[in-house]
Amino acid sequence: MQTARVRPAAYYRTLTRNLVLFVVVISLLPLFFTGAIILYQFKQAYQVKVEENLVVLLNKHRRTIDAFLIDRLADIRVLARSHTVPELSDPAFLKAKLTLLREEYNGVYVDLGLVDSQGSQVAYAGPFNLTGANYSTAQWFKQAAGSEHFISNVFAGLRGSPHFIVAVTKRYQGREWLLKATIDFESFNALVENIRMGETGFAFILNRQSEFQTKPRHEVILASGAWRELLQKPLDSGRVTIIEQPDSTGREMIYAAAPLKKGQWVICAQQEVSDAFVHLVRAQQVAIAIFVIGGLAIVVVSLLLARRLVRRIAEADEQKEAMNEKMIEAGRLASIGELAAGIAHEINNPVAIMVEEAGWIEDLMSDEGPLSEETLSEIQRAVQQIQEQGDRCKQITHKLLSFARKTDPTVKPVDLNGLVDEVLGLVSQKSRYAGVKLETSLDGQLPRVAASPSELQQVLLNLVNNAVDAINSEGGTVTVTTSHENDTAKLSVSDTGIGIADANLARIFDPFYTTKPVGQGTGLGLSICYGIINKLGGEIKVASAKGKGSTFTVILPTRQDSDPSPGGSGETGQN
Amino acid sequence: MNGEGAGRLRVLLVDDEHGYLEVLQKRMSKRNLEVTPVSSGTEAIQQARRQSFDVAVVDLKMEDMDGIEVLKVLKMMDPKLAVIILTGHGSEQAAREGMALGAFDYLTKPCELNDLLERIYASQEG
Numbered sequence: 001m002q003t004a005r006v007r008p009a010a011y012y013r014t015l016t017r018n019l020v021l022f023v024v025v026i027s028l029l030p031l032f033f034t035g036a037i038i039l040y041q042f043k044q045a046y047q048v049k050v051e052e053n054l055v056v057l058l059n060k061h062r063r064t065i066d067a068f069l070i071d072r073l074a075d076i077r078v079l080a081r082s083h084t085v086p087e088l089s090d091p092a093f094l095k096a097k098l099t100l101l102r103e104e105y106n107g108v109y110v111d112l113g114l115v116d117s118q119g120s121q122v123a124y125a126g127p128f129n130l131t132g133a134n135y136s137t138a139q140w141f142k143q144a145a146g147s148e149h150f151i152s153n154v155f156a157g158l159r160g161s162p163h164f165i166v167a168v169t170k171r172y173q174g175r176e177w178l179l180k181a182t183i184d185f186e187s188f189n190a191l192v193e194n195i196r197m198g199e200t201g202f203a204f205i206l207n208r209q210s211e212f213q214t215k216p217r218h219e220v221i222l223a224s225g226a227w228r229e230l231l232q233k234p235l236d237s238g239r240v241t242i243i244e245q246p247d248s249t250g251r252e253m254i255y256a257a258a259p260l261k262k263g264q265w266v267i268c269a270q271q272e273v274s275d276a277f278v279h280l281v282r283a284q285q286v287a288i289a290i291f292v293i294g295g296l297a298i299v300v301v302s303l304l305l306a307r308r309l310v311r312r313i314a315e316a317d318e319q320k321e322a323m324n325e326k327m328i329e330a331g332r333l334a335s336i337g338e339l340a341a342g343i344a345h346e347i348n349n350p351v352a353i354m355v356e357e358a359g360w361i362e363d364l365m366s367d368e369g370p371l372s373e374e375t376l377s378e379i380q381r382a383v384q385q386i387q388e389q390g391d392r393c394k395q396i397t398h399k400l401l402s403f404a405r406k407t408d409p410t411v412k413p414v415d416l417n418g419l420v421d422e423v424l425g426l427v428s429q430k431s432r433y434a435g436v437k438l439e440t441s442l443d444g445q446l447p448r449v450a451a452s453p454s455e456l457q458q459v460l461l462n463l464v465n466n467a468v469d470a471i472n473s474e475g476g477t478v479t480v481t482t483s484h485e486n487d488t489a490k491l492s493v494s495d496t497g498i499g500i501a502d503a504n505l506a507r508i509f510d511p512f513y514t515t516k517p518v519g520q521g522t523g524l525g526l527s528i529c530y531g532i533i534n535k536l537g538g539e540i541k542v543a544s545a546k547g548k549g550s551t552f553t554v555i556l557p558t559r560q561d562s563d564p565s566p567g568g569s570g571e572t573g574q575n
Numbered sequence: 576m577n578g579e580g581a582g583r584l585r586v587l588l589v590d591d592e593h594g595y596l597e598v599l600q601k602r603m604s605k606r607n608l609e610v611t612p613v614s615s616g617t618e619a620i621q622q623a624r625r626q627s628f629d630v631a632v633v634d635l636k637m638e639d640m641d642g643i644e645v646l647k648v649l650k651m652m653d654p655k656l657a658v659i660i661l662t663g664h665g666s667e668q669a670a671r672e673g674m675a676l677g678a679f680d681y682l683t684k685p686c687e688l689n690d691l692l693e694r695i696y697a698s699q700e701g
Contacts, residue, residue: 359688
């Protein structure tokens with residue numbers, strides 16, 4: 001026997017999935033958005049901070065370098081102004097001054113020289129032998145001639161090693177001289193090389209022709225996108241310009257540039273974004289880790305919870321179904337109880353006849369003398385009567401047993417007309433004594449309906465029982481009608497009884513609602529009917545007029561695949 | 576106990592089971608009772624109008640008329656008539672109601688003929 005489960009396993013799987021999805025989405029969405037917003041804000045703030053730091057750093061070094069250059073220029077200017085050309089033309093004098101400067105400035109000065117207006121070095125102090133060297137064609141000389149003072153770009157010059165020149169014009173007796181000093185490249189370079197940012201940040205100086213004035217710590221390709229773009233921009237003298245771009249290998253880089261030496265040079269810095277934003281990246285990683293771990297925890301927990309919840313629901317459903325079956329069973333037994341008195345009486349009559357007939361046979365046999373022909377035939381009649389009454393008892397018990405059997409919810413095609421005959425047979429005794437006439441108007445072409453025969457039998461018994469009960473001692477009629485229309489079969493039970501008050505009509509299908517005296521009705525009958533019909537996809541309706549009677553109508557869907565069968569021959573009819 | 580008392584006792588037997596009436600009549604007649612069987616309340620009242628009876632044995636549940644109703648009418652017609660009620664199991668309450676209305680006694684169906692006869696004779700003693 002298959003029991004009709006309320007819900008298929010797929011229902012619970014869908015329920016579990018929906019619950020998990022719901023919980024996960026509801027929990028993760030706020031987490032995700034909060035995280036994303038905080039991270040975004042943090043990134044914005046951090047970016048501003050990093051750029052500000054870069055600006056401060058570059059500005060500081062820019063001032064340091066500018067100050068270094070101005071100081072060197074000032075040294076030479078003091079030297080030029082405080083001494084006459086004859087003094088400065090003396091190599092020994094120059095050498096003494098150079099020694100002084102080198103001692104004072106830690107070897108920043110490489111050499112000193114005095115050059116006349118034709119570019120010829122008239123005096124020289126330093127490690128190279130450059131006395132008499134002619135600079136008339138040198139770039140720096142052309143630029144320096146005529147200006148008060150001058151700081152050259154870095155160049156290799158005659159000596160073949162990178163250096164730059166600080167020169168001051170000295171006028172003496174109507175002629176112009178240049179006092180020049182060579183600045184050690186290494187010590188200047190160290191100024192810039194010491195600028196470091198994080199692991200990958202470094203700085204260098206370019207002139208306006210994009211020639212390196214210091215040696216960059218790492219290889220720099222100036223022709224590449226970012227630097228070219230940055231150096232082509234008109235650099236604002238007071239500000240640091242910053243751009244962010246991926247380099248040729250695809251790494252995100254920060255590039256910064258600021259003018260130096262009155263715009264003649266540019267101090268440049270570059271750093272990998274991942275390095276500059278190392279704390280940000282770490283925060284991002286932590287946030288992502290928290291999100292992933294939290295998300296996993298939420299998924300796992302929601303999965304466990306949903307499973308547990310759905311298991312509970314399934315258990316509750318099963319219990320409910322079991323309770324339903326028990327309730328139907330209880331209702332059934334209550335219906336039988338109501339019929340019991342009538343049926344007991346019905347069975348009493350044949351039993352009483354049998355007892356008396358047996359007694360009669362005894363009476364006849366106790367007569368003295370041989371049994372006459374007449375007596376024998378009387379005994380034969382009595383025995384036959386006993387057999388007939390025995391059969392009557394058998395039929396009554398069978399009828400009762402067919403109903404007292406356990407409820408079987410298995411759905412099969414049911415012939416409603418057969419069911420009506422069967423149930424009316426059960427109720428006939430009760431109705432006879434109540435003075436109620438049972439009438440039927442059955443549709444011979446009624447298609448079968450898909451239902452549990454025993455459940456449907458109970459519905460009909462309840463309705464007919466109630467109908468008989470609704471009729472008072474003056475008597476009346478209960479009419480059971482079947483008919484069909486399109487895809488539905490209709491079964492109605494009408495009585496000419498007391499009717500139902502309007503106030504009670506609304507509650508009539510509520511469980512435990514009864515107007516019968518205590519002990520005579522459970523109040524379950526109609527609610528069970530309602531439950532059974534509802535489960536079968538049908539509907540049950542009531543119409544009633546106070547004092548005129550009530551009609552209960554059950555509408556059930558007919559089986560699509562069924563063939564119309566003549567009334568009274570259904571399988572339930574043979575029960 | 577057969578033949579006890581002066582003359583034959585006249586018994587009105589009321590039951591809607593023909594088979595029961597028939598066999599009961601045979602057995603009671605054999606025991607020297609004058610039995611008039613009728614199969615409905617209406618018939619019983621008609622018969623009581625025609626002749627008087629010493630005892631009426633009335634089935635409680637009948638189609639046309641309740642046994643209690645029959646009892647009431649019979650008692651009204653002849654207050655001296657002894658009425659014995661026959662009832663099924665579970666209807667004892669109604670039978671006791673009948674006692675209150677003047678029935679002599681009640682018996683539960685199916686019953687021993689001897690028990691019934693005992694009640695019939697007892698009803699004539701007091």
